[in-house]
Amino acid sequence: xxxxxxxxxxxxxxxxxxxxxxxxxxxxxxxxxxxxxxxxxxxxxxxxxxxxxxxxxxxxxxxxxxxxxxxxxxxxxxxxxxxxxxxxxxxxxxxxxxxxxxxxxxxxxxxxxxxxxxxxxxxxxxxxxxxxxxxxxxxxxxxxxxxxxxxxxxxxxxxxxxxxxxxxxxxxxxxxxxxxxxxxxxxxxxxxxxxxxxxxxxxxxxxxxxxxxxxxxxxxxxxxxxxxxxxxxxxxxxxxxxxxxxxxxxxxxxxxxxxxxxxxxxxxxxxxxxxxxxxxxxxxxxxxxxxxxxxxxxxxxxxxxxxxxxxxxxxx
Numbered sequence: 001x002x003x004x005x006x007x008x009x010x011x012x013x014x015x016x017x018x019x020x021x022x023x024x025x026x027x028x029x030x031x032x033x034x035x036x037x038x039x040x041x042x043x044x045x046x047x048x049x050x051x052x053x054x055x056x057x058x059x060x061x062x063x064x065x066x067x068x069x070x071x072x073x074x075x076x077x078x079x080x081x082x083x084x085x086x087x088x089x090x091x092x093x094x095x096x097x098x099x100x101x102x103x104x105x106x107x108x109x110x111x112x113x114x115x116x117x118x119x120x121x122x123x124x125x126x127x128x129x130x131x132x133x134x135x136x137x138x139x140x141x142x143x144x145x146x147x148x149x150x151x152x153x154x155x156x157x158x159x160x161x162x163x164x165x166x167x168x169x170x171x172x173x174x175x176x177x178x179x180x181x182x183x184x185x186x187x188x189x190x191x192x193x194x195x196x197x198x199x200x201x202x203x204x205x206x207x208x209x210x211x212x213x214x215x216x217x218x219x220x221x222x223x224x225x226x227x228x229x230x231x232x233x234x235x236x237x238x239x240x241x242x243x244x245x246x247x248x249x250x251x252x253x254x255x256x257x258x259x260x261x262x263x264x265x266x267x268x269x270x271x272x273x274x275x276x277x278x279x280x281x282x283x284x285x286x287x288x289x290x291x292x293x294x295x296x297x298x299x300x301x302x303x304x305x306x307x308x309x310x311x312x313x314x315x316x
Contacts, residue, residue: 054288071289092240107191125185168266194228
């Protein structure tokens with residue numbers, strides 16, 4: 001009887017209506033609304049607009065006209081697109097492993113107990129915060145074909161002077177060399193963080209077992225910093241596919257846009273090709289198609305890297 005009375009009382013109690021968003025949730029939405037509005041206006045809306053423009057003929061002066069897949073058909077039949085894609089891949093293949101390897105060596109060297117350690121670390125980070133315009137003057141002083149220090153040194157050795165940035169074969173390796181020098185301080189900091197998270201107890205145990213320095217590096221350091229290496233590879237890959245300012249400035253784009261990506265388009269990468277079509281020739285629809293193809297390539301590469309990390313990245 002008591003049970004029945006209890007059930008009947010429960011059924012007669014008024015039910016509280018469940019609110020879709022709680023009081024605290026409303027305050028949370030109100031507080032993050034400036035960021036949400038900014039994200040929608042400056043990220044989501046341009047993404048949707050660029051997707052629409054990629055199927056349109058649009059020159060920024062007249063209203064866009066829907067042309068379907070014509071921009072993509074033109075893109076896949078354009079030799080310059082394949083040349084810029086090849087140059088981008090060439091740049092990435094040279095840049096990503098070189099920067100990761102040299103930054104790791106530098107981080108290991110600066111992870112030791114030496115005098116003036118902070119000064120050394122700061123010195124290697126100065127190129128990171130320098131603008132590409134300043135870097136261009138440094139590069140010009142060294143690699144200018146007429147009065148650069150590099151050619152003066154080669155002549156002193158009895159060798160032929162080189163064209164450097166004006167040579168189709170040398171321009172990408174030289175751009176990679178400068179990019180590694182400028183960005184190595186940033187990657188070195190990431191590696192330093194990874195190295196300092198390796199427990200010293202593991203090294204002490206290995207020393208008690210008589211392990212050599214190479215053995216400790218191969219069996220302890222490399223596996224434990226593999227998540228850091230994976231992060232470095234992903235960041236560097238994205239950086240190379242978005243490379244623009246360096247090549248634009250160093251190949252003379254600031255003075256003459258038609259010279260950017262030279263000589264003979266030997267350093268024309270995807271981002272520079274996109275910029276040239278969109279903002280120099282006002283082919284904004286075609287440039288939007290390039291941007292979406294670039295996004296798809298980066299998306300596939302990132303998925304492949306995420307899939308491949310299971311084989312060599314060790315999380316602990």
